[in-house]
Amino acid sequence: MRTGADTLVDSLLAGGIDVCFTNPGTSEMHFVKALDRTPEMKCILGLFEGVVTGAADGYYRVADRPAATLLHLAPGLGNGLANLHNARKARSGIVNIVGEHATYFRRLETPLGADIEGVARPFSGWVRTTLGPEHLAQDAAEAIQNARRSPGLISTLILPADVSWSAGTAIAPVVAPVARRLPDEGQVAAAADVLLRAGPQATLLLGNVGVRGSGLEAAGRIAAQTGCRLLGEIHNARMERGAGRVPLARIPYTQPLENALRLFEETQAVVLAGAAAPLSYFAYPDKPYRLTPPACQLVTLAEPDDDIAQMLELLAERVGAGRQTRAVVAERGEFALPTGPITPEGLGGVLGALLPENAIVVDEAVTAGRTFFGQLATAAPHDWLSSVGASIGFALPSAIGAAVAAPARKVVALSGDGSAMYTLQSLWTMARENLDVTVVVFANRRYQILRGEFGNLGLGEPGQRADGLLSLADPVLDWCALAGGQGVENGRATDLTEFAEQLRRGLASGGPYLVEVVM
């Protein structure tokens, strides 16, 4: 019999979704069964749900289309929330399919019964429980349609077991996404005025898809014409950068806050192209949280859900930087392979020298990697994914999704040891799928960022007990054992020569490889 689960799988495929990251349970078995009949749907198992949702986020950022996830009831969705938070902030589209008890069973007092919609809502743009098999085709179509909006939404479709096992129906058409707001000529004119007036004292702040493709190229022309500064936000879903691309700095992490404040000291106007107004990362006692001076003018060219690239093109034309203008692009830098003891700059130098063309860098090297972004500005062209929602445990799962979306490209995941521990189960999925991901874990053996925040908050040096809560040193984590225990080849680097050797080995392996860098 063709079941509701078959209707759902067929709906996903017809809606252009052919990858499903999954950690299923009993209530999802009919969906799993349906996969036996549907080889077109690629299903990838994660051994923890944060791996599953993070992979879907990474997949969207690289593929520009949603994947599905398959999760088990409220606790399974709960385990996936932190990376759904990151996906939501990155405006990644995802269709979550969350199995639920049968409709007649779910209101009874059962071990696994819980309010799935309540769990889903804070991190979803669209939530629905399908209350009967006759609604499934339409609900699935709406879930897909919302995930495929631009920017994407997180759709959570809650599927009771009896809807899944009932007789299936024909699928429903996915309606074309609703038209976006028409370009506002007034906004374009206002943005052009401030850029032309303030010149180098103006900043064009790019968000979402403004940091890549045609949007970034148009921004480069605008900067060439007006002299304005281009900036990206502190974290970006996917930035295109390196040699041949329009060079783009970004707002630094506000530790210390003064670095970020200094960046805008002379700024008279900021034009927001899909970006939020620049704020401190956290609030600190007796310190400002707006990064721009009070007199600085903030002009919105495009909201995050506008067609940012189109708005940038209209702005380019308005300031006299049409397609005949040449944007400034980065030249390929010289990267001599540094040697000697491990330093952040040395690590960045090795990365710059060895990063392959068209690599995808997934960056969660929280403190160890602060210099890397700047250093790699003139490396081989590459994409840079960072954790827009700042929930740690992002890099390893997202690297899975990136590698599935772009199997021909090298993926390099850079992670702190503290961050990598949240979702270390990712390594197993990388091994099972033989994904071409080189994972670099920077083992400073502490939550170094929190030691910095301690000072940032005016708390001085942590005492012995506070320090113990920020330390990962006792016992030391052996990342090579943790990788090997999950079937991932690995090696350790204690100086820059070893790091270069290990990185080369990882990049050449064609499959997953973990390098532990002892800081």
Add this chain to the structure above:
Amino acid sequence: MRTGADTLVDSLLAGGIDVCFTNPGTSEMHFVKALDRTPEMKCILGLFEGVVTGAADGYYRVADRPAATLLHLAPGLGNGLANLHNARKARSGIVNIVGEHATYFRRLETPLGADIEGVARPFSGWVRTTLGPEHLAQDAAEAIQNARRSPGLISTLILPADVSWSAGTAIAPVVAPVARRLPDEGQVAAAADVLLRAGPQATLLLGNVGVRGSGLEAAGRIAAQTGCRLLGEIHNARMERGAGRVPLARIPYTQPLENALRLFEETQAVVLAGAAAPLSYFAYPDKPYRLTPPACQLVTLAEPDDDIAQMLELLAERVGAGRQTRAVVAERGEFALPTGPITPEGLGGVLGALLPENAIVVDEAVTAGRTFFGQLATAAPHDWLSSVGASIGFALPSAIGAAVAAPARKVVALSGDGSAMYTLQSLWTMARENLDVTVVVFANRRYQILRGEFGNLGLGEPGQRADGLLSLADPVLDWCALAGGQGVENGRATDLTEFAEQLRRGLASGGPYLVEVVM
């Protein structure tokens, strides 16, 4: 300066909470700082929030009083939800302290901003955001008071950073928990009537604290007097059992459903003492979900939040089984140490032979361990904790909390390999705190329970693709490497002699030890 964070820590201590399981972030640094001044508060770091919340659950079950957790913003709470689900179903009291952005900062568009109350609500009995320092002492007192109710509630106190860093106040008194419902004589009489009438065709089904201490003892007298059958629910927060205790079977997992239906075939009446009406674990197509026959009478003696032990004592007196009656108790069984290849029965035999007096068993040996519970009924007296909410990833974190609550007792955590992977970061905390926990991972290298559910649902044998989603075999997880990589001593058993040797070694070590049993 004494801060709000100091007020909160002082409130917790005054309210009898002196253990805090924690995974802090920036917004919690003032709380961390306060710990430097408060050595009475024992703080234990977990490298993933599911470890933290699961530990708090295990702590409550053994200590009968709440611990606190310290979590970072919405994603940190999200990572802790699955084990909060288990704690909620077990009626464990917990005070979650969740850091939040400063009050004036939290409504701005920031990377980490999210609806923390929305995330907390589905799994909390009490939720509040403290909106100013003047409210903190009272909010803290209410959070503690609700967690200390009997049975416990999960209280979630959301603490904006500026409340934490503002000047502290005096603490507020924790009001005694509200009085519970008075015993209902009518319910006692009705329960006594059915037990006396139906005799061996009646079942007294015990829930929550009814499976231990004075409640269990009274139930034993009732059974001796009336001939009724005693049963526990399928999962129990903490059951006291083994030699010298009233023997208590439990409802089996409904795989197949027929086993559980057979258990009630002849039953004319079920008296519920803090237990829910017996239901199937999941609903299955065209099968009943109530385990009792239609003609079976269900009589509620006590709701889960009544004083179950008192109601059982009143019932005992009513049926003529006062304190002079002797309950039947289990005799100590003979456990010859079995040898030969690994079998579930053989593993249970080894456990029965070697389990020390007064051990705490935390059971999540999902399929491998189905025979253990029955086999250990006549072992040395011990406590048995199982995952009341059935969200997997329960055993390892809860074992941490149990060991912290009872440092003089041996804790034995039994886990499937699939389950253990969800919260394997627990091993690091066990090593850091040198907890006396022997972890046994039964490595069948598949989600065996789901293979069973596939059949239970009438789906036959999984095909190749479905089977792949239920298999953990490629690559094989090396549990010894995963333990060693986190500083936990370990060994592998491939037959029963090796299992006995490894278990002995673990129990003798005085610290954490992991045994991988290759099934």
